[in-house]
Amino acid sequence: MVAIPALAVEDLSVEFRTRSGVVKVLDHVGFTVEKGETVALVGESGSGKSVTAFAVMGILDAAGKVTSGRAMFGGSDLLAQSERDLAELRGRELSMIFQNPRTALNPIRRVGQQIADVLVRHGGATRPDAPREAIKMLKKVRIPDPERRAEAYPFELSGGMCQRIMIAIALACRPALLIADEPTTGLDVTTQAVIMDLIGELGRDSGMATIFITHDLGLAAEYCDRIVVMHAGHIVESAPSRALFANARHPYSAKLLAATPGETASLASLVSIPGGLPDLRRADLPACRYSGRCERLTDACAQPLPHKTVGERHDVACWNPL
Amino acid sequence: MLKLLLSRLATAIPSIAGVIVVTFMLTRLLPGDPAAYFAGLAASPQAIAEVRTKLGLDKSLPEQFVGYIVDLAHGNLGNSLSTGQPVVAEIVNRLPASAELTLVALFLAVGIAIPLGVLAAVKQGTWIDHLCRIVTTAGVSLPVFFTGLLMAYVFYYLLQIAPAPTGRLDAFLSAPTDITGFYLIDSILTGNLETFRGALSQLALPAISMAIFSLAPLARMTRGSMLSVLNSDFVRTARASGLAPRTVVFTYAFRNAVLPVITTLGMVFSFLLGANVLVETVFAWPGIGLYAVNALLTSDYAPVQGFVLAMAVLYIALNLLIDLLYGLVDPRVRLDS
C-alpha cells in the first residue's frame, strides 16, 4: 500500500523583516504527513515550529514572507493560493488549535456562537440550525451540560474547557488536516491527557492527519506515529517515534532525548543542551545551524546539509550522524 | 443590568457631592466679596448689604452651605441680575440649543473618526493611515474658536454657501413648534422642510468645527486599539478558521476594539462641553455656553455658577451613560457586577 501524503511541505523558507534586520527563520524545511497519521514537530523554543504552522495555514504576520517552497495539500499548493481561496480551505479542510486557549477565543462572544460562526461559514449548518449543531459539537468534545455552556463567555470557563471549545471550533467541519500547536501547555497533567486522547480519538474516527507541535518528546512518543525534529529553522531528523527513541542519529535529537525525563531516567541524569540557538539575523549563518553547539563538528560540516536516509522512513541532515 | 446601573449610580454620588461642594466654594470661600459680585458692578453699599442678607451671606459658612443645598433641592439656582429671570429656567430654555449642537458634533466626530481609525489600522502604512496620523496630530492642535472663524470666513464670506454665523435660524424663518427643543427633529415632526433646511445649514459650521476638534482622540484610540486587537490571538484563531475577512474585522476585531474607544468618549465629552462655550460664542448660538459668557462679561455671577453646576451634572450623567454602554458591549463587566 502506498501512503498518500495529506500534506507535503517542500523546501519551505520564511524570513521576517524586522527593525534589526532580516531574520531567516525557516530554511528549506520539508516533511510529509500522511492521511490518518499523527506527526510530532519538536524542538526547543524559537526553533520555528509555530512559524512552520502559520506558513502552511497562510496566517503569518505581515512582516513574514515565504521566500521559497511549496506546501502540497489535496493536489494544490497552499502557498500559491489566493487569500480568498485559502479562507475557503481554512476551517474546513485544514484547521489549527492554538497554544493558550484563553486568549485564543473571542472574549466577548458566546462560545456557542463562535463555533456556529465556523459552521455557517463553511456550510456545516444553516444560520437557524447552527446553535443546535454547535451544541452537538460541544457534546462531542465532552463538555458537560453543553446547552448551558454554549451560552457562556470564555472568561467563565476553565482553561481546559476553553481548549475543548478550540478543538470543537477546529474540528467542526471535519478537516483533513489538523495542526495542534502546543495544545496542552498551561494545562494540568490530567486535563492534558484528556485533551490529547480527545484529539487522537476524533482524528482516528475521521482519518484526519494531525501535526502535533510540542516541546515534550515524552508526549510526542506517546501519541504520535512519527517525530520530526527542528532546530533553528532546519529539520534535522525525522523518524518513526519508536526508531527515534531507540536510535536517534542526529546529535541534537540525541541531546533532546537525553534531556527528556523518561520512565527510567532520574532527574539527575537529565542533560541540558549546551549553547543557544544561533542568531538568525547573521548574514554568514553556517550551513549546519547546529555546528556551533555540536561536539562532532568536522571540516565536512561546512558543506551544504546532506539528506541521508538511514532507515525505514528515517532521515537525518548531518555529515557525522551518531 | 439593573445591578450594574445601581452600582454605577452609587459611584456617581461622591462625584456629585464633590461638584456641589466645589461650586459652592467657587462663590463663598474665595477672595473678594460675593455679595458685591451678586449685586453687580455699580451697586451701592446699601444694595450690597441688601444682597448679603438676601443671599444669607451674613450667616456662618455651614449654615450657608445648608441653605445652598436646600435651594438646590428646590431647583433654585438664584436669579440672573441682568434679566431678573430664574437661572434654572434660562438654562432649561437654552439647553436644547446646546444639546443639539453638541450631539450633532459628536455624531459627526464618531462617524468620521471610527471608520478612519479602523481603516488606518486595517490598511496600516497606506495613505489612509498617514491621513489618520495627520488628522489626529493636527486635530488636537486646532483652537476650536479659530477653526470656527476660519470656516465662517470661507463658507459664508468667500463662497457664500453658508448662512451668516448668527444663531440657530435665519431671521426670516420661524422656529418650529417646540416638541423636543431640537430644531432638526421638531421641524421634521411638524413637516416643515424649509425650516429643517434652514436649521441644518445654520448648524453645519459650528457642528463641524466642534467635530474636528473632538475627532482626534477618537481616531487615535480607534486606530491604536484596532491595531492591537488585529494582532491578538483570537483574531488569528478567527482567520485560521477561515471566517470571511468581513466577519474577522467587524464581528471579531472591531467589537473588541471599540471598548477602549467607549472609554475615550468620556474625555471627548469633556472636550465637547468646553468647546461648546467657544463655538457658541463664535456663532452667536443661543445655548447655555453663550448665556454663561454673556453673564461673565457683565459680572452676573449666578448664571455662571448655575452653568458650571449644570455642565458638571450633565457631564457626570454622560459618563454614567458611557459606563452603561460599556457594560452593554462587554459581558465581563455586565456579569461581574
Added chain:
Amino acid sequence: MMPLLRHARYVLSENPVTGLAFGLFTLFLIAAIFGPLIAPYNPLQSDAVNTLKPPTWAHPFGTDQLGRDIFSRVLVAARLDLSIAFASVILAFLLGALSGVAAGYFGGWTDRIVGRLADTIMAFPLFVLAMGIVAALGNKVINIVIATAIINFPLYVRVARAEANVRRDAGFVEAARLSGNGEARVLLGHVLPNIMPIMMVQMSLTMGYAILNAAGLSFIGLGVRPPDAEWGIMVADGANFIQSGEWWVAFFPGVTLMLAVFCFNLLGDGLRDIIDPRQRT
C-alpha cells in the same frame, strides 16, 4: 548621558517631524525672549490713518481696527502666551507631583484625600471648570494660570502616584530610609528625582493643552485685558471683522496659536519617545 543622546539622534532621524517641531520651538522661544526688541512697530501704537489694512510689505500681517501692526502684536504676544502656559504647567507640576508622590508613597488617608480631590476635578468638563475658577477668583492673568494648573492637576497626580507607588519599596528607597533619612527627605530627595524624567514628558505633553486653554479663556474675555497683545484675545478682536471680510485680523494670531500648540504637541510626543519609549503608540 551618551546612550540617551544617541537614542535622541535615532528618534530624530526616525521621525524628522520632531526635528521640525524643535526648529519651530526655537523660533517661538526667540519671539518670547526678544519679541519686543525685534518687533518693527510698537504693538500698542495705534494709527488712525492705516486702520484695517490688508497685509503689505510694510505690515506683513496687516493692521487691526486701531491701525496697530498685527505682526508686531503677534510677535510680542508670544511672551505672554508662553509665560501663562509655562507658569501653569510648572504650578500643576508642583502641586500634582508633590501630592501624587505623597499619595503613592504613603498610601492610606493621604492617598484617599488626594484621589478624591483629583476625581472631583475630573468630574467637571475641564474648560468649564477653568471658566468658573477664573470668574470666581477674578478676571486677572494670574488666575488664568491658576485655573489652567488646577485642571491639569489630576493628570500629574495620576502619573506621579503610579510611579511613586512602584518605587516605594525599591532598593534605593529602602536604603535611604535605613540610613536614617526622615520620610520627607526620602520623598523629596530620592523618590521625586527618580520620577523627574517621566514628569518632564508629562509637562511637555500638557504644554500645548495649556496654551490652548489659556487662549480659549482670553477669547471669551477672561484674564487678559485689551490693549495687551495675546493671541486668543486678538482672534476675538478679529472675529468682529470676519463677516466683513477682513480676515487677516483674526487669521495671523490664530495660525500662530495653532502652530504653537502643534509644535508643543509634536515636541511632547518626541520627548516621550526619547525618554520613555515603552509608552510609544
